Amino acid sequence: MKTKTIVTIILTALITVFLVRNDDRVDFDFFFTVISVSKLIVMAVCVVIGFIIGLLVARPKTVVSTYDPKFENEEEDLPNDTLNKEDRDYIS
Template sequence: MKAKTIFIVIVTVLLTIFLMDNKDAVDFNFIFVDDVPVSKLAVIGICILIGFVLGFLVGRPRKTYSSYNDEIEDNYPTEQPKSTLSDEDRDYIS
């Protein structure tokens, strides 16, 4: 197993233990409603899920429309310039 896989498994196990340890209900104050009894398990789980989704969306690479290779192709012709080698030189190289 790779180190990345082992790290993901360990973090998942620790989060699961943490969530199962915090399953009692507490009163939360939302924007328009006061003192709503909600399980800490649900609140923490939803926050972790939102954090993973946001981290994935922000962390993925963007698509680029221009790259260094495209710039080189635009600035330099694709045709090879005629060689200044003599026939003897070409025979020697091949």
């Protein structure tokens, strides 16, 4: 197994044990109201929100293409083109 997979499994197990052991009811202030909620639910929601934020932050960045349609025709020379016909044929 990869190290990343092992670390993920261990962290998931630790979070699960932590959540299950903390199932007491607590008063949770939500704006103008006080709600009596299980710690388990509050912490689970926080973990899920943190996971979603982590996914959003770790997304691959947008790749900017260097494609330029004006150089699509093979007959046109590229600017500062130093390749001879044989080299161009080998590349394409």
